[in-house]
Structure formats: C-alpha cells, structure tokens
Amino acid sequence: MSFGVLDQSSSLDNLYEEAKIYFDKEQYSESLKLSLEAFEQSKTIKSINYMFLFSELIGSIYDRTFESTKAIYYYKKSLNYQSLINYQNLDNINFSSNIKSIISKIYLNLNSNYLKRYQNIKFQETNLNFDEKDKKQLLSKFKDSAQFYFNKLDKMKGINDEIQKYKGISYINLSALYFIDSIYNKAEYFAKKAVEIQKKRNDKKKIASALNNLGSIYIDDNKFGKAKKTYTDAIQTIIEDNSFEAVKFKITLYSNLAWAMRNLGEVEAYDNLEISYTLNDNLNEREFNEIIKKIETESNENITKLEHEKDIKIATIKKQSTTYLLIGLSVLILTISTIIIYNYKLRQRTLQLLLTKNKLLEEQNLDRLRSESQAKILNATIDGKESERKNIAETLHDSVSALLSSANMHITATKKQFNGNIPNELEKTQSIILEASKTVRDLSHNLVSSILLKFGLEYATKDIAKKYSNSEIKFHTEISNIGRYDQDIEIKIYNVIQELVNNIIKHSAANNAHIVLKEADNRISLLVEDDGIGFNYKQNKINSGIGLNQLEARIQVMKGDFTIESSNNKGTKISISIPAPKRFKFDFAHLTQ
Template sequence: MKNKILILLAFFTILKAFSETKKETFNYKVSFLQFQDVDSTNLQKFALIEKQYKDKDYEQSLEGALILLKSDIDPLLRYKINMHISEIFRVNNNHKKAIEYLLKSVDIFEKSTSLDGLSSPKDVKYLVQPYFMLANEYLRLELKDSAKVYYDKVLNFNGSSKEIMSFKAKTSSTLSGIYMQDSLYSKAKEYAQAAITIHRQYNNKISESAALGNLASIYLSQNEFKKSKSIYEEALDLIKHEGGDRALRIKQQLYYNLAYNLYKLEDHEAYKAQEESYNLKDAQRDKEIRRIIENLEKKYNFDIEKEYFLEQAKNKRLEEQRIFWGVAIACLLIIFSLIYVIKLNNLKQNNLALKLSETKLLQNQQIDKIKSETQVRILNATIDGKESERKQIAETLHDSVSALLSSANLHLQATRKQFNGSTPVEIDKTQQIIIEASHKIRDLSHTLVSSVLLKFGLNFAVKEIASKYSNSELVIETDIQNIQRYHQNFEIKVYNIISEFINNILKHSRAKRALITIIEENGRLFITIQDNGVGFDKTKINEKNGLGLNQIDARIQIMKGYFNIDSSKKKGTKISIELPVIEREIMTHV
C-alpha cells in the first residue's frame, strides 16, 4: 500500500508538470473582437491593473479591477476583468472567490447578445478556458463531481483548433489521474490514451511523453510491471534529445518511476534509472540556484530614489548623533554643577565618613558591573555554542559522513565486478540505500546553516531571506551597499541577528513594508531594519517577551557593537546596529 501511495504521488507530480500552464500573467490575452465601443481610458486603466498584477501588487490590482467593474463598460472588457479578479484570488489560494468570478465570466459570454454566433477558434477559447479553470478550482476544493461537470463541458465542446484540443488533452490527463485515484483503471486508461492521441496529432513530444508516463503509472498501479516498463521506456525515448525545464522535470519523474518498476521486476538496471533520476534532480536544483542568483542581481540594481533614501537615512543618523552629544554635554554640565554644590555642602562633614561612603558606592558599582558583564558573557557563550554546534554538525555530515558513504559505495561497486555479471540483489539494494542516505545527509547539512550564506555571503543571504518572507501582505526590501565577504563566524552572527528581527516583524508588527539597509564604512557595518507596523512601548516589554532582545543585545555587546531600538505605538519600529567588521582570513600556503 505504501509503495502505491508513492507511485501515485510521483504520477500526480508528472500530471502537474504537464497540466499547469507557464507562468504568464493570463492565458486569455488574445483579442477576439475589436473593442469599437470601449472608451480608451478604460483600456488604459485595465492595462495598469494588469501591470500591478504582474508586479505582484495584488491589493492595488484587485481594488482597481473592482472599481472598473462598476463603470459602464463593454461586455468583453467586463468578461476580462472578471477573469482577472478570479486569477488574483487563485494565486492567493482563495479558490471559492476564484470560482465566483469565473462563473460571472462564463455567464457574460453565454448570455450577452453581442457575443452570439462567434465561430473563430480564438473567440471560442474564451469559453472553453473558464470551463477548464472552473474544473481545476473545484478539484482543488476536492469537489470532484462539480469538477467533472466542467471537465465534461471542455471535452464536449465543439471545435478542433489546436488551442481547444490542447485544453481537451489537459482535461483528459486530469480525468485520468482522478479515475486512477479512485481505482477505476479502465476509465483512467481511456482518458490517458485520449491525451496521448491529441498530443501525437500535433507532434507535441514533451506533452505526449508526460501522457505516456501517466498511462505507464496506471499499469504500474495494477502490478503489470512489464507493460508499464515498456511504456516508460517509450516515453523516455520520445524526449531523449529534448531540453528545457519541463522536459528535464518529466524525465526525472519518468526515471524515478521506472526505477521502482525495474525494482519490482528484480532488474539490476533499477539502480541506473534511480541514479539518472537523482542526477537530473540535482541538475534542476543547481539551475534553480543560478536562476535565483541572476534574479537577485537584476532585482537589487537600485535606482536614484533608493540612493536618495539611503542619503536621508545617513543624514538622520548624523543628526541623531549630534543630538546625542548635545544632550550628553548638557548632562555633564548638570552633573558637574551638582557635584560642586554637594562638595560645598559637605565641606563641614567628616572627611573620613565621606571617603567611606564613596568607597562603598564604588564597590557596589563594581559589583553591578561584574554581574552585568558575567550575564552578558554567559548569554553570549550559550548563543556561540549553539551556532558553533550547528556549523560543526553540518560540516561533519557533509565532509566526513558523506565521504564515508561515498567510499562504501565505491567498495560495493568494486565488489560487483567479482560476480561476473550476476550481482546479488542485496548489493544493488545496499547501494541504493547508501545513495539515498548521502542525499539526505547533504540536505540536512544545508538546513543547519544557510547554504546561500556559506556559499555566496551575507549580501545574497539577506536578499534571499527578504525574498522568502515577502508576500502580498508584507513586502521586505533591502538596500545593501559596499559589503564584501567577511569572516564566516562574523557573517553567521550578523545573519542570525537580522533573521531574529525579521521574525519579530513577521510575528508582531502587522507591517505592510519593511526595509533592511546594510552599509560598510571605515571598517564598520551599519545595519538598519525598519517597518511601518504598529510599533510597541519599550518600557512595557516583560522579561519573557524581551528574552530575544536581551540575547541580541548580549551578542552585539560582545562583538563591541552598538544597538538601539526606536519604536512607539502606531509609528513603526526602527532598529539601528553598528558593528566593527571582522575580515575574512587569508589562507597561506607553505
């Protein structure tokens, strides 16, 4: 039963890779009638709404679309706006709302007299697409019966253009997966074969290969291992010369399922198929990392406006320093005046008693200072221990345990040659287990310490965490200038401090925007983290809630840095940190 579940998961991954559309703004951006009666201003407004969506400003895009719907607009534009709103709700996982606006789009197309009698394939696509999208949304809500109603509408739709047949193929593949999940294998095969036929008709090799993989998975679920093996090999042969992300993703899943199929047939080629699947997955992961780096480099090419913001922040910091020194001098003058008055009043008192009092005061201050420094060092040592332990475990897993597993695998490979082609199944199984363990150890070592931080440094790691936690509710921006690679322990400490503050923003601030600024000047790192959230009263932080801040304060003190929080209710929060840079060690060769 467990193996069947794994097969089904792999099958639906292939199905998802096949059936999902590319990451475009919308699929329905095809003009099917001239907008003769539509005011050009409304078209300009709709273009702005689409741009806001593309920039992931979903709130503004939705607000603009809802306002435009209230205007006197052409039915075709009204259709497009409803489709647009449905898409916004879909990407934000509000599937019930997505269905509501899809149904409005269908209703406009079916009932509007100005749209009657359309026969062009591009025109008809405007009805078959919302049918398909409605079915998908119902399926996401696990309402299979409602989903099947609209999938049937797609399959029964009149028309044989390439676009319409593409929707029918996607629908057939999805229905095949549904019936396979329900163990109705005869129907599942029927729909899988229908998808294969359509893709073959239009020479779409990648989609045909995915559909063949679906068919093979059905036979695999029925324990018809020889039949499923033959179909998997046919699917792989079809795309052996194809490149691109989708083709590689489908190949990886096909090899993965084929490996299990061969294992059930007790075929030693199972190991090679599994190894090929892992190699393809690693290649995809490396490609994705390169893409992330390229996007980061493009995304964080700051314009003049952000340079102006940076200059303003710098000026504000200098102004705060001037105020600080002004207040400090005034305090010193007051203190000196008080001391002078006290001395005048105490001249008549016993000098010995005065000396004793001063000595006692100094002793108490010294004791308080020792206690404070001890608490800071204990707290800092605890944090240092955790970071060092995580880093040590990650390095041990990656450098030592992985090396031992690789060595064991090589020994087994050498042992294989001694059997003259008749290798015992146990050796194959052992090698599979060793390879799987190697991959899991590698993934675990990356989880303990940020792999982006270790490989590419603080710059990319901070940008990655900002991108990771940004969403439609909170946008986190970064402004990083003139920083380089530093000592690894220093980078880990700074990264953990920033991560702690970002977590506080996510948990408590209810902010819409946040900005992380990092600048290196004269051997010192200036870090500012600010948000426009609800803020807080620093005087009302209890010991439990302030534990995280105490830990950060201890860390910054031991790093000989400066730390300040500026916050008040409903006015956001600004964190200012200043740290002396610890340069990266240079290795010398003897």
C-alpha cells in the same frame, strides 16, 4: 451608442490590457485592484462583454492565489455574462474569435478546482472535520461538478489549438479522478486520450507530461512492464530538449523508470536513478547560478539608482548654494559688510551640514542594500549545500549501499560452495565489505537523515530526541498533525531543529528539553524549550553551527516568524512558525496561462 460610452469602452479595453500585463508578471494584487475597479465600471455602463472578461480575469487571479471559493464564484459569474452576449452585434473581431477559448479555459479551471476539492475531502487534506454522511455528500457533489464541467469542455466544437490544449489537460484531470478511486481501466483510457490530443498538437513537453501520468497509473496498478515502456517513450520524446522545464520532466521520468525497473528486478534500474541524480545536480546548479545572478543584478541596479539620486541631490544643493551666493552679493552692496560675511559663513556651514547629512544617509542606504544582498546570497548558498548533501546521501544509500549489499550476498553464496573449507581471504573480504557498508550507511545518515527522506519530519524529529538523550539531558517530543511535505522544506526544518538541539547540548547545561512540532491553519509551528542557564540574546548571540542570528534570517527568507525568549538562569524558549505547503498524492494537471 454615444461618444461618452465609446470613450468608456476604450478606457476599459486599456484597463483590461494593463491588468493582464500585471497578471502575466504575477503581480496579482495590482491586477486584482485594477480588475475590480474596471468590473464595477463595466457594470455601470452595462457592458456585458467587459463584465464577462473582467469576471473571468478576477476568477483567474483568485485561482492563482489559492482562494478557490472566490475563484469558482467569479468563473460562474463570467459564464452567466457569456450567456447574455449578442454574438451577431459584436464589433470586436478579436474578441469574437477568442471568446470560445476563454469559455473553454473557464470550464477547465472549474473542473480543476472541483477535482482538487474532491481530493482534499477524499484524503482528508483539510482543516475541516466532517462526519461520514456529510463527507459522502461533499464527495458526490464535487465529483459530479468536476465531471459536469469536463463534459461541457468536451462537447465544445472547433479545432482551435487553445481549445484542444485545454481538452488535453481536462482528460488528464478526469484520468486523475478515476485514479483516486482506483478505477484503473478508466484512468488509463482518459490518460491515453490526453496523450493522443497532445501528439496531434505536437507539444512534446505536454506529451511527456501526459505519458508520465499514464505511467503512474500503471505503477499503481502493478503493471510495471507497461510503466517501463511508457516512461521510456516519454524520455525519448524530450531527449533532445534541454530547456529548464524539460529537464525537470526528465528528472522525474528517469526516477520513475528506475522504480518500474526495480520492481521488474532489473539491475539497470540504478543506472537510470544515477541519470536522474545527475540531471538534478545540474538543474540545481543552474537554479543556484540564476538566483545568484538575479540577486547581484537587482542589488547592483538598486545601488546604481541610489548613487545616481545622490549625485542629483548634491548637484541640486550646489546649485542652490550658487543662488544663495548671488543673493548675498546683492545684499552686500546694500548692507554692512560684517553682516554679509556672517550670513555667508552661516550659509556655507548649513550647506556643509546638509551635504554631510545626505552623504551619511546615502551611505547607510547603500550599506543596507549590500547587507540584504549578502543575506540572500548566504541563504542561496545554504540551499545549494542542503540540496548537494541530500543528493550525495541518496546516492550513497540507494546506489553505493545497494552495490555493497549485492557484493556481500555474492560472497555469502560463494562461501557455501567451499563445504566448510572457506579461505581466510574470503572471510576478510566479507568483513571489509560489511564495514564499508556500515561506514556508507553512517555517512549517508550524517549528510541527510535517511529517516527524514523515507518517513518524514515526525519520525526524524523523534530520532533526534532519542539519539541525543542521555543520563545528563532528556529530550521530549510532542508532535501532532505533521504529514509529508516537499523534501526541500522538510530538510530545512530538520536542519533548524538539529541546529537548535546542538546549541542546547553545547551551551544550555539543561536537564530537560522539549521539541513541540505541529501543523495548524496551514502553518508549521516549532517550539524548542529548555530548562538550562539561559542567555541574553542581544548581548551574547550563540555562534555554533550557522548561528541563531543567521537561523533567524533563514526563517525570514521562508516567510516565517522567529522569536526568542531567554534570560539568565531561566532557560530558553525559541518559537518558529512558517507556511506549510502540502504535497499532493497525485500531480493534477492544471491550467498554466
């Protein structure tokens, strides 16, 4: 091998490490740019080793950015290059020892990608329409591919911890495959295999995750007793772990345990639900404090940087003025004094203007940063309030309301024992409980719509239209292709719709209003339109609720678009579009690098 090729290999090694650093920091565009360039270089010098490494990394980047087709393409290219590697002539010992781990990781990621495709077609979570024949062919193809790469990984030999970790995750994936098809005995078998591997690795969080998946299988198969024991074992595994990830697991586990116990008729179910709510409150508070701290830190760093740059510029300008002054003094000896004085004053005036201009520019930059920081803090505050309202509403509805209903049932049963001679105090007590139950139900609905939490955006939006329609104004709805999403997203969109409806009622004097809500091309589109008096948005911003200007900032934080069309006596049209992440029906285990 020539020295030129050795130098190129060393350069590729550095590029690979740099691309990996970007990848680990989730800076995927930078990592992809470096990896594609290095991949072409490795093909130029015909380095099979680096062609293998970079094609695998490129596949991982596309995987993380949800471009499944490209991810699968590069994973398969990487496997093709791997088959050409001459293991006997490998000089890099680290590369030789890690290659099996990389291959097992590729098998797992291919298995996971085909499993997701199988699920999307099975539950029609795709924008493509297939006839039944095509659908069956695709389901068969994706299922066979998922099982093929599972078998490849399962047959890999060695006790390498990384390989064992990937095998454990692949067992969860295969369990999910059978779970989707309601083949519960096989789903249970592979879920237990996943638990067994994670116990050997002594990875307690992975054990808890695998047990949670096993419990979900028991729940779906109506084996609530086994589900209860499985969830309890999972909780005990991480009971002492208060890390962020472990607390998230415990929230889910206590909630699932409560559901299993509820189906068994055990009243202690509500105690576990309360623990889940408390853990969730604490976690939300931790997340909120971390967001505020991060925003403040970033803002302070940017402000300090700008102030430092301002000091450097002022020092540079002052240094330049000193130079100009020395030049002026030299010229003073050779020229007429009146001209020198004029030039000196002119330069001083120019310097003052430069200093003033720079100072104004820096102050504007500082004001902009402070404004952005305040906006982020405001949005983080609203997020926290929404989460708190949801948790209080769920507690009132699921716990307090249930207790009041139980008390009412006991009083009804007690009244039957008096054979018609029912004490007046008992009647009054039951009346008070019924009134309290109605008050709790109304309060819960005012905090967060129970219809939203139980049935989703479509029914909650129709409920808003029905509730606010009257003889003076009629709200019409047109809703299509709206499914269930993450609850945080649903609450945010619901609050936006409610705010816009409130503004129409208060300010528009409209007779009719239309709410159009739909999902297309992985985006949720909302159109709220009325035939009212309209307004000039730039001159008369509506300040009811959290205000249209702050609604706009909120949509921007959600990476959405917000437009307003309105003029006097011509009504108002507000259009909003945001990304629409789907919530899967089963939490597939996927590789976390």
